[in-house]
Amino acid sequence: MSIKKQFLKSRPSCKVTFRISKEVAGKADNIYLVGDFNEWNSNATPMKPLKNGDFTTVLELSVEKPEYQFRYLCDDSRWENDWEADDYIPNGIDGDNSVVRIQN
DSSP: OEEEEEEOSSSSEEEEEEEEOHHHHTTOSOEEEEEGGGTTOTTSSBOEEOTTSOEEEEEEEETTSSEEEEEEEETTTEEEOOTTOSEEEEOSSSSEEEEEEOOO
16 A cells, blocks of 8 residues: 655645555455545545556645545445555544645
8 A cells, every 4th residue: 555645836736646555455346545535425536446456546635634534445345544644543433544644
């Protein structure tokens, strides 16, 4: 798993690439990135499967909000965190949410 950040000079945004490895994805047919950037809508942000078995997606997040919470939803049934996230916050349901910080 990984998170890559690229701050944009043209506007107050950060391009964030989220990637989940095939080891974590397992035999998942679909994975969605779910977080406060999409109101926790479990179908809003599908991740693209890659030939090597990884899944990835890119979001442009505003730097006006310092951090975003998120998780990965595999096959509509299994939640995963990103173990390279900037932080973790208890979600009060079943563990922690991953956190990506957007600070330049």
